[in-house]
Amino acid sequence: GQCSLVCPTGAIAVKDETDRFLDYLADPDVVTVVQIAPAVRMAFAEAAGAPAGRNLEGEIVAGLKKLGADFVCDTRWSADVTILEEGTELLHRLEHSEGRVDTMFTSCCPGWINHVEKSHPDLFPHVSSTRSPQAIFGALAKTYLPRVKKLDSAAIRVVSIMPCTAKKDEAARPQLAREGVADVDLVLTVRELERLFRTQGIDPLAIDPAPFDSPFMTEASGAAQLFATTGGVMEAALRTVCALAGSPRALPLRFEPVRGLAGVKEARVETERFGELRVAVVHGLKNLGPVLDCVREGRSPWHFVEVMACPGGCIGGGGTARGDNWTRTLPVRQRMVYEEDDRLAVKRSDENPDVAALYRDYLGRAGSDLAHELLHTDYENRRSAPKPLRFKELETKIKLT
Numbered sequence: 424g425q426c427s428l429v430c431p432t433g434a435i436a437v438k439d440e441t442d443r444f445l446d447y448l449a450d451p452d453v454v455t456v457v458q459i460a461p462a463v464r465m466a467f468a469e470a471a472g473a474p475a476g477r478n479l480e481g482e483i484v485a486g487l488k489k490l491g492a493d494f495v496c497d498t499r500w501s502a503d504v505t506i507l508e509e510g511t512e513l514l515h516r517l518e519h520s521e522g523r524v525d526t527m528f529t530s531c532c533p534g535w536i537n538h539v540e541k542s543h544p545d546l547f548p549h550v551s552s553t554r555s556p557q558a559i560f561g562a563l564a565k566t567y568l569p570r571v572k573k574l575d576s577a578a579i580r581v582v583s584i585m586p587c588t589a590k591k592d593e594a595a596r597p598q599l600a601r602e603g604v605a606d607v608d609l610v611l612t613v614r615e616l617e618r619l620f621r622t623q624g625i626d627p628l629a630i631d632p633a634p635f636d637s638p639f640m641t642e643a644s645g646a647a648q649l650f651a652t653t654g655g656v657m658e659a660a661l662r663t664v665c666a667l668a669g670s671p672r673a674l675p676l677r678f679e680p681v682r683g684l685a686g687v688k689e690a691r692v693e694t695e696r697f698g699e700l701r702v703a704v705v706h707g708l709k710n711l712g713p714v715l716d717c718v719r720e721g722r723s724p725w726h727f728v729e730v731m732a733c734p735g736g737c738i739g740g741g742g743t744a745r746g747d748n749w750t751r752t753l754p755v756r757q758r759m760v761y762e763e764d765d766r767l768a769v770k771r772s773d774e775n776p777d778v779a780a781l782y783r784d785y786l787g788r789a790g791s792d793l794a795h796e797l798l799h800t801d802y803e804n805r806r807s808a809p810k811p812l813r814f815k816e817l818e819t820k821i822k823l824t
């Protein structure tokens with residue numbers, strides 16, 4: 424027979440991720456739990472062929488329900504949980520730093536975490552151990568959800584809709600699996616979701632919007648919506664941390680200095696318990712070098728630093744549609760995030776009643792042993808060893824010396 428390296432007929436098709444989602448939906452023994460990241464509803468319009476500026480949250484939920492998803496929930500809920508865990512960590516550092524500045528970095532962006540693990544493992548002690556909202560949702564969807572809804576955890580498949588390609592690597596991290604089973608089974612980007620809807624005949628611009636399944640694992644604060652943009656995790660954390668650490672003046676809800684799209688932003692806030700807190704926000708890894716140098720050399724004035732790998736944060740994520748003029752649509756997406764925060768009634772993560780119920784009924788308190796087991800993680804030094812010299816290079820070296 425003829426020998427060929429490529430399949431000439433195309434018969435050996437590689438299954439793509441959207442097919443895996445369809446397999447879950449078609450399996451009667453599987454319970455599909457879908458989570459939608461904060462930025463997705465702001466970034467889907469362009470992928471679906473609509474102009475930027477339309478929040479298509481209800482249309483996305485309706486499309487997923489039409490496909491047969493059992494639970495459609497909101498990653499904003501677990502973003503609020505992230506703030507409680509990360510805020511507790513920050514307060515703990517402030518209490519034990521004895522007047523020094525012990526900088527803590529955010530940990531919710533896998534693009535940034537990959538960078539630290541590969542290039543700056545010496546900074547691990549400065550990185551928050553709190554898992555990202557995607558990972559927290561996955562862990563709780565396989566532990567807390569089956570408890571409350573009387574489901575078999577083994578039947579659950581968690582599917583994330585994310586603005587981000589790096590969230591696929593994050594879901595595959597061995598640290599985010601229990602007994603060999605990943606907490607998040609599948610990640611689809613915004614562009615993959617658009618393709619899925621298109622191939623399944625769902626027109627997201629024509630479908631009637633639908634609400635999320637229930638407030639359970641969905642109810643969110645405005646702070647959680649802010650996770651979609653650069654500066655948002657910081658603003659969300661400051662709302663809660665300032666409330667818990669006492670603020671001499673009426674607590675500000677908006678922290679203007681961390682808003683907008685400047686590459687590096689800084690802010691100072693006064694607290695009763697710890698005096699002045701200084702924070703910084705960086706997006707795009709190219710802006711990061713000087714900030715990391717300050718921390719490494721012990722010159723950092725910042726107690727808390729937010730890092731997002733993508734320009735603009737997740738609203739500019741690599742899994743979203745980035746047309747020719749996407750830098751012009753970025754401020755539009757950011758404005759939508761701020762408007763959604765304004766619209767939501769609860770502003771602070773620690774005031775989200777559905778998150779309070781999680782702690783009351785299951786975790787105990789933020790930072791408890793169970794919270795640590797399910798909602799925190801560790802990091803792995805992935806700095807590659809220097810490459811061994813190849814024979815040719817060795818020969819040249821010998822000749823030169």
Ligand code: SF4
Nearest residue numbers: 532534587733737740
């Ligand atoms: Fe992913 Fe980019 Fe958001 Fe980081 S900033 S979580 S890499 S989309």
